[in-house]
Amino acid sequence: MELQVHEEDLIKTIFNSKVFWFFVAIIIGYLLSLMAIIFFPQETAIKTVVAFSLLLSGTALISAFSSKRIIDRFESLVRRNTPAYVVLSFASIFLPFLLVIIVGENFSTNVFVMFVLWYCVPIMLMILGQILFPQNKRLTFFLIIGGAAILWLGMDHRYTMIVFDGFQGLSYNFTAIWIVNILLICYSPFNLHDHKQINSKITFAGIKYTLLFVPILLLLITPLGLFSGFLTWNPDVSTSLLEKIAAFIGIYLTIALPEEFIFRGVILNEFDKRTGTKSNIRWLTLVFVSFVFGLTHWNNTSPELIIYYVLFATIAGITYGHTWRKTGLFGAALLHTTVDWVWAFYLT
Numbered sequence: 404m405e406l407q408v409h410e411e412d413l414i415k416t417i418f419n420s421k422v423f424w425f426f427v428a429i430i431i432g433y434l435l436s437l438m439a440i441i442f443f444p445q446e447t448a449i450k451t452v453v454a455f456s457l458l459l460s461g462t463a464l465i466s467a468f469s470s471k472r473i474i475d476r477f478e479s480l481v482r483r484n485t486p487a488y489v490v491l492s493f494a495s496i497f498l499p500f501l502l503v504i505i506v507g508e509n510f511s512t513n514v515f516v517m518f519v520l521w522y523c524v525p526i527m528l529m530i531l532g533q534i535l536f537p538q539n540k541r542l543t544f545f546l547i548i549g550g551a552a553i554l555w556l557g558m559d560h561r562y563t564m565i566v567f568d569g570f571q572g573l574s575y576n577f578t579a580i581w582i583v584n585i586l587l588i589c590y591s592p593f594n595l596h597d598h599k600q601i602n603s604k605i606t607f608a609g610i611k612y613t614l615l616f617v618p619i620l621l622l623l624i625t626p627l628g629l630f631s632g633f634l635t636w637n638p639d640v641s642t643s644l645l646e647k648i649a650a651f652i653g654i655y656l657t658i659a660l661p662e663e664f665i666f667r668g669v670i671l672n673e674f675d676k677r678t679g680t681k682s683n684i685r686w687l688t689l690v691f692v693s694f695v696f697g698l699t700h701w702n703n704t705s706p707e708l709i710i711y712y713v714l715f716a717t718i719a720g721i722t723y724g725h726t727w728r729k730t731g732l733f734g735a736a737l738l739h740t741t742v743d744w745v746w747a748f749y750l751t
Contacts, residue, residue, distance in 0.1 A: 454574070454576075454577055457577055457581075458576060458577055458580060461577070461580035461581055461583070461584050462580060462656065464584050464587060465580070465583055465584070465587065465603060465656070465660070468587045468591060468602055468603070469602050469603050469604035469605075470602075470604070471602070474591055474592065474601075474602065477591070477592050478592040478593075480592075481592045481593070485534055488592075489530060489534075491588070492526055492530060492588050492589055493523070493526065495584065495585075495588055496522055496523065496526060496581075496585065520553075521553065521554075521556065521557030522554075522557060522581075522585065524550075524553055525549075525550035525551070525553040525554045525557070525585070525589075526550070526585060526589050527550075528546045528547070528549050528550035528553070529546065529547055529550040529551075529589040529590055530589055531546055532544075532545075532546030532547050532550070533547070533590075533593040540677070544673050544676075544677060547590070547669065547673055548669075548670060548673060550589075551586075551665050551669040551670050554582050554585065554586070554665060555665050555666075555699065557578070557582065558578060558579055558582050558661055558662075558665075575657065576653070576656075576657045579656070579657035579658065579660075579661045580656060580657060580661075582661050582664075582665075583656075583660055583661050583664055586601075586661075586664050586665070586668070586669065587601075590668075590669055594672065600667075600668055600672055600727065600731050600732060601664070601668050601672070601731075601732060602731070602732060602733075603660060603732050603733050603736065604731075604733055605733055606730055606731065606733055606734065608729065608730040608731075608734060609726070609730040609731065609733040609734025609735075609737050609738075610734075610737065611730075612726040612729060612730050612734050612738060613726070613734065613737045613738040613741055616722045616726060616738055617738065617741050617742065617745070619722070620718070620719055620722060620742055621745070623718060624715050624718060624719070625750065627711070627715075628711065628715065628750070631708070631711050632708070633704075633708050633711040633712065633715070634746075634750045635750065635751060636749070636750060637749070637750070637751045638748070638749050639747075639748040639749070639751070642748065647744075647748060650744065650747065650748075651740060651744050654740045654743050654744055654747070655736060655737070655740040658739070658740070658743060659735075659736040659737075659739035659740040659743065660732075660736045662696075662739065663723060663727065663732060663735040663736045663739055664732060664736075666692060666695075666696045666720070666723075666724075667692075667723060667724055667727035667732070667735050668727070668732050670692055670695075671688065671689065671692045671724055671727065671728075674688040674691075674692060675688065675728075689721060689724045689725065689728075690717075690721060692720070692724060693717050693718075693720030693721045693723075693724055694717050694720075696716060696717065696720040696723075697712075697713040697714065697715075697716035697717030697718075697720055698713055699716075700712045700713060700716045701713060719739070719742055722738065723735045723738055723739050726738050
């Protein structure tokens with residue numbers, strides 16, 4: 404009788420665990436992909452279902468890591484069994500890639516080399532820095548920054564399109580969410596003292612800072628943007644409200660969240676850990692990282708408008724970084740999403 408009670412408690416604990424449902428979502432994603440490969444005769448249908456399945460799995464991981472309990476347990480695994488963690492890290496990257504190979508049209512040695520360069524190398528740099536050289540702060544800092552920088556280049560789909568070619572327009576979305584997953588697995592477990600800075604849990608503070616900074620940014624950027632021709636007042640009245648809501652979610656997951664994780668959750672976080680609480684230095688590092696963020700937009704517009712894009716992205720980056728410091732990753736990503744959403748539908 405007592406044994407039965409213990410079994411019932413165990414079952415309740417398992418079914419009430421977010422970790423359990425996270426793994427269920429991951430398994431469902433991979434099963435859907437395999438079912439598509441086996442049962443769908445149309446090549447297009449296979450790729451679409453595979454892409455959506457992998458997006459589902461990646462989004463489930465992002466959602467799961469909004470729970471401190473899950474990150475704590477993951478951190479415990481890292482501390483107890485480092486080899487198992489390293490295997491898990493690379494498995495999380497190679498398993499989706501295997502599905503890409505199965506349904507891909509253009510798999511070649513060049514594709515594999517690109518995959519290793521843009522995804523495996525940054526994982527190695529981050530893991531090596533945090534596991535093998537924890538006492539060498541300077542070396543760890545450069546390894547992590549280097550890994551984040553390579554991931555950023557990998558997220559620029561113009562360089563990595565060859566790896567995920569043929570996913571019916573979903574390849575960029577998959578790449579962006581996958582990069583967030585890489586950062587969650589390879590960076591989050593080592594930064595629990597800054598937990599709010601590396602998880603996407605919805606917070607009231609994040610919403611409050613977004614409502615504060617959106618009008619400030621509009622007042623700072625819009626006049627010069629309209630005067631220079633970089634911005635044009637052109638409200639989109641043809642897109643339905645439902646489509647605009649879907650676009651907001653898409654911008655959050657595939658643009659704002661990965662960019663904020665890389666530039667604020669990793670790069671600015673590493674600078675903050677090295678500079679401590681010195682206010683003057685912290686403002687300098689905030690401006691520096693924001694300027695680098697601005698420079699990464701240099702090839703996203705016409706040559707005559709580059710200087711405006713870099714300037715506006717730098718200004719926006721300063722508010723994103725300040726919001727990140729005050730509220731965490733969710734607040735920075737929400738502010739970033741709102742700015743991009745207003746730009747897309749009203750100031751094209």
